[in-house]
Amino acid sequence: MINTKKAKIWYGGDYNPDQWEKPVWDEDLRMFKLAGIDVVTLNVFAWAKNQPDEDTYHFDWLDEMMDKLHTDGIGVCLATSTAAHPAWMARKYPDVLQVDFHGRKRKFGGRHNSCPNSPTYRKFAARMAEKLAERYKDHPALLIWHINNEYGGAGNCYCDNCEAAFREWLKARYGTLDEVNRAWNTGFWGHTFYDWEDIVLPSGLSEEWTGANGRTETNFQGISLDYIRFHSDSLLECYKLEYEAVKKHTPDVPVTTNLMGAFKKLDYHKWAQHMDVVSWDNYPRFDTPHSYTGMMHDLMRGLKAGQPFMLMEQTPSQQNWQPYNSLKRPGVMRLWSYQAAARGADTILFFQLRRSIGACEKYHGAVIEHVGHEHTRVFRECAQLGKELAQLGDTLLDARVQAKTAILFDWENWWAVEMSSGPSIALRYVDEVHKFYDALYRSGIAADVVSVEADLSSYSLVIAPVMYMVKQGVADKLEKYVQAGGTFVTTFFSGIVDENDLVRTGGYPGELRKLLGIWAEEIDALLPDQRNRIVVSAGTPGMKPEYECGLLCDLIHSEGAEVKAVYGEDFYRGMPALTVNKFGSGEAWYVATSPEASFLQDWLSQLCASRGIKPHIPSAPEGVETTLRSKEGQDYLFVLNHNADAETVELGDRAGIDLLTGRTLKGGRAELMGHDVWIVKLDR
Structure with missing residues (x-):
């Protein structure tokens, strides 16, 4: 606190x-x-x-x-x-x-x-x-x-001080030039380094340039990825110097x-x-x-x-x-x-x-x-x-949000995804993460957004959109999580590279292949106005027969995973678009393309319900947000109306006192005015 x-x-x-x-x-x-x-x-x-x-x-x-x-x-x-x-x-x-x-x-x-x-x-x-x-x-x-x-x-910054510091940072990270050359794959284009002084910062004078869309492009993703890490660490060192200076005199x-x-x-x-x-x-x-x-x-x-x-x-x-x-x-x-x-x-x-x-x-x-x-x-x-x-x-004060669902968010993965030389300039990591978050948000389901290093044991469902980079030990961690009964979801363009942005050979999705029970042979990049279709298996509860998809389409083969939906168009019509693989006591899902919003909302609602993950209230109109904070055994329900007009909210059996007005809400249906909020101290 x-x-x-x-x-x-x-x-x-x-x-x-x-x-x-x-x-x-x-x-x-x-x-x-x-x-x-x-x-x-x-x-x-x-x-x-x-x-x-x-x-x-x-x-x-x-x-x-x-x-x-x-x-x-x-x-x-x-x-x-x-x-x-x-x-x-x-x-x-x-x-x-x-x-x-x-x-x-x-x-x-x-x-x-x-x-x-x-x-x-x-x-x-x-x-x-x-x-x-x-x-x-x-x-x-x-x-x-x-x-x-x-x-x-x-x-x-690309000054001489930064260049010298970058070399020292690389020495601390890799130890030897041989290891740097391996991590950066410097055999490509004859970039092998034999002296630390040969290494220069990636910039407009060396490996990088500004692409047509304003995004920085690079010849060597490994070099540029390490420079971003170094720059983040350099600023962090500045912060830590000041942190230590004030803590010296004010430790509390x-x-x-x-x-x-x-x-x-x-x-x-x-x-x-x-x-x-x-x-x-x-x-x-x-x-x-x-x-x-x-x-x-x-x-x-x-x-x-x-x-x-x-x-x-x-x-x-x-x-x-x-x-x-x-x-x-x-x-x-x-x-x-x-x-x-x-x-x-x-x-x-x-x-x-x-x-x-x-x-x-x-x-x-x-x-x-x-x-x-x-x-x-x-x-x-x-x-x-x-x-x-x-x-x-x-x-x-100090009340906590309780969630049974986690979304994995990784800055290094973000950097790597968007400095990749393919397959689509339209792929935006944060946008793909937000699509999943938005589907849960609209269903009133709480989600924590956490790192790949987080303890996942308390979550029933873990979602990792576009997990392109799988760092050392992460695949094993996810296997143990699913083996113990967890449900894991990931998507297209996942499991491709290691932490140095080097492709893991042997077939996509690399180290996740055994967990997911699939093999991805190719990745198709769709033009902005192109669409394919996801055809859902007949009789799937809560799902429409078909949905649109776009951006990227992984062409996958099942290696034990059950196929839940297939593509409806193009030469890969009939190939899997959604799979689930039983693994130990849990299961791992793969969404092979970027689906329309309604697919994620329908599918995730059903998936959460099957795992006992419930929304905060039975239903909320479009534009009404709900969440819950808890403290010392007491729950506080927030209901926020982002609409300009009043909305009728179905509270179900949720009842209590609105702390802002003193109004008693007895459950059932109640009207919330436009741009208004309830903070309901729920009955125990």
Whole structure:
């Protein structure tokens, strides 16, 4: 539990008093009270203000604000300010500047603009973190440390420091050049390395180029895959330096850094091992599926085995960097805040509390708008939510989401899938994962989103869409899981390569072949407007006779698996499209193509029902989301209506009291207003 110093869901967000004159501070504090704000994130981008030159540090403004906030009963999430180095540092120590994909040295500007392997950057960043920890270690307002901000948000670095560090990283990973040559298959195109100094970074000057669709392409997937791993690890090392600096002085204060959901550049499963609390920034577009946002919350929760997380940032209304920055309609900010809480958030924080007046975020929404007073729609909605969170108190704190279904999500697999030289440019790993998640979401079935290293023993059903990369030991782990009675589902383009992106010979799906009881001979890539059909075996409960499919079609042969559906078109008409293989006490399914959404919803609903996995309520209309959090034997049912109009919800035998209104829900059918939410303390 992170909220031990405030026995409630934290409410507040990013505040930049360093951008304002002092008379504004007191007015802001007055409005914070009106809005129910009790936690403020400070100092995110104040490095230049705090350190005007190499040897001088000024914290007077921060001292004063920390004291003012504490006097007003507001706690502080204190950032280390290191996400943008000062201009003097770039001028005096140019090694802090990144080199881009095309070999060009950057100048000062932007943010996340530091080379992660710059000795200068690492020295000054760790020193700043320690200065802050020394100064505020005993300050009563300090609740949690916020290291840097949104790591990885700028381009990768290709400087000489990074190249030298990459060689050292390779030595630690592989030990010898012979092993590097084996892992990278350097016999191809005569790339064999005989000296560590011969290895250069993959970039626009060497192995990579930007393809027609804007995606980075590469001649050597093994080299590029290791560079992505190295880059993620390099930034993680920077984080760990600051983590250790603050922990040295404040060992009992939790530490986090704000993640960004399915952010491709960083392996968050690895990062989470070094975070006391996971936090993340949620910025869906106006047309982002609600199930996708739900999946991102569940992904963040799954990084630390179901531990509640922090919603570090969301906008009260408008965003500023998307092509079309729509307002959040009345009630939507509240609804989406409770969606985060429903899926494990123990904080509701915004970016930002007051709108800045200049630069690229001046039109990003805030609790306090440019008009500067509380008489706005956005402020009224924020104040309403603040009042409700105070009313909830500690009721939901540390409550857990219970799921019997897991979806495996693997960053390294994602990297490998999308840097593959085939078979289809349209294959997007996250999209395929979301298709399965969305089917469960629409059926009201809870799912954890976890890594391949997670303990799977508590799950009745484990789904691994597009498990292209099967790392060492994973196939054996899955066999043991199914042998013991588990149900495993995977899809087309799975079991193809090892962790070095080397194809496992002997037939697809490689190490999964015995478990799945199939052999995939070929993989057909369909054009965007092409479709095939899945013809379901007659008499299959809950399924239509036929469904559309597309993208990729594996041409598979059964090696003991039972065929449940076949293709309906093309020269492979009649070949298996869906199979199940009995294995020990469990079974393993293979979906050989990418089916339409209704197939997954119909099939997964039946599969879950057969495993005793039930939805939260008997049925919910389209656009109504349900989930459940549990604490000390008490269940709390969240029902969220994402529709603008009221919907009738069938609760079945679920009955209890809505904590937000005090209304008693006696089960059966009940009406939920548009963009409204129930948090039902269920009868035991």
